[in-house]
Amino acid sequence: MKIAVVGCGAMGCVYAGLLGDSTHEVWAIDLWAEHIAAIKNSGLRLEGASGSKLVQIRATTDPEEVGICDLVIISTKSTHVEKAALDSKSIIGEKTIVLPIQNGLGSPNVVAKILGAEKVIVGVVGGFGASIREPGFAHHNGWELVRLGELSGSITGRLKEIASIWKSSGFNVECFDDIDQLIWEKLICNVCFSATCALTGLTIGQVMDDKNAWVCASNCALEAYNIAIAKGIKLRFDDLESYVKNFGYKIPNAHPSMSLDHIAGKLSEIDAINGAITIAGKAINEPVPYNTALTALVRNKETQMGVR
Numbered sequence: 001m002k003i004a005v006v007g008c009g010a011m012g013c014v015y016a017g018l019l020g021d022s023t024h025e026v027w028a029i030d031l032w033a034e035h036i037a038a039i040k041n042s043g044l045r046l047e048g049a050s051g052s053k054l055v056q057i058r059a060t061t062d063p064e065e066v067g068i069c070d071l072v073i074i075s076t077k078s079t080h081v082e083k084a085a086l087d088s089k090s091i092i093g094e095k096t097i098v099l100p101i102q103n104g105l106g107s108p109n110v111v112a113k114i115l116g117a118e119k120v121i122v123g124v125v126g127g128f129g130a131s132i133r134e135p136g137f138a139h140h141n142g143w144e145l146v147r148l149g150e151l152s153g154s155i156t157g158r159l160k161e162i163a164s165i166w167k168s169s170g171f172n173v174e175c176f177d178d179i180d181q182l183i184w185e186k187l188i189c190n191v192c193f194s195a196t197c198a199l200t201g202l203t204i205g206q207v208m209d210d211k212n213a214w215v216c217a218s219n220c221a222l223e224a225y226n227i228a229i230a231k232g233i234k235l236r237f238d239d240l241e242s243y244v245k246n247f248g249y250k251i252p253n254a255h256p257s258m259s260l261d262h263i264a265g266k267l268s269e270i271d272a273i274n275g276a277i278t279i280a281g282k283a284i285n286e287p288v289p290y291n292t293a294l295t296a297l298v299r300n301k302e303t304q305m306g307v308r
Contacts, residue, residue: 002070004069004071004072011125012073015075017057018050028057047137072092074099079267098115103190103273120151126186129254129255146173147185150179163175193256194269195220196220198256199297199301203252223291265305271295278292
């Protein structure tokens with residue numbers, strides 16, 4: 001299968017590296033010229049929970065070089081999804097499947113509006129704790145779960161086919177009939193750790209061990225959980241604290257992507273994660289003071305950083 005990974009940052013490198021280490025033709029597409037040059041010249045180096053490997057894949061900053069692909073994985077930050085979808089038009093054919101994988105809410109619908117809902121399936125990935133160490137070199141602390149679902153409707157044959165491709169490359173994959181369950185089970189974990197880690201500079205494990213930080217993190221998760229229950233989302237757990245801590249204990253040394261964005265001096269995805277809980281809460285008159293406060297503090301920090 002010919003696969004393009006659009007937005008080959010930390011998680012994109014995990015996808016491209018492991019899929020490329022299988023039998024697929026994989027293209028890494030990213031605007032970071034130094035990163036792409038390193039992959040082209042020396043291969044993609046991937047280390048961490050999946051082992052240590054140097055994978056030879058194709059790489060470019062220009063999608064026009066790639067040609068039509070069978071599968072296009074959009075793995076940019078949520079803030080860059082619209083541009084990534086527009087830039088991907090040249091690699092989309094009649095039978096191409098498009099798989100956006102982002103944190104938070106809203107990205108699949110953005111992609112569907114631009115590229116066509118019939119082409120889109122949805123991915124939600126958690127428990128990897130990935131980071132870029134240097135151009136052409138990514139590391140991931142965990143190797144947990146890839147969740148896949150159709151944008152609307154139940155599990156289909158094409159969804160199973162895409163799942164088999166990920167499984168054959170070593171990923172743990174689960175297909176969902178319910179896209180809301182798929183999204184909210186991951187979002188609750190994102191909401192728990194993202195803003196608190198970004199504001200404190202602590203790792204996921206340190207947040208769980210610090211009673212003051214945990215007050216903020218756990219209440220952010222609780223607010224998201226309450227909204228999901230109020231919306232009738234069929235979550236597969238009842239013990240919220242055990243659920244989010246089980247997620248966290250698998251990658252205790254990781255910094256969430258929001259923290260990594262701040263370390264790199266970049267704008268985070270706060271509006272699609274904790275900020276999305278504020279919007280969802282207002283829509284159903286559910287109070288969400290912790291998510292609202294932490295979202296405001298992250299935005300203020302980014303204003304002071306000069307990135308907002």
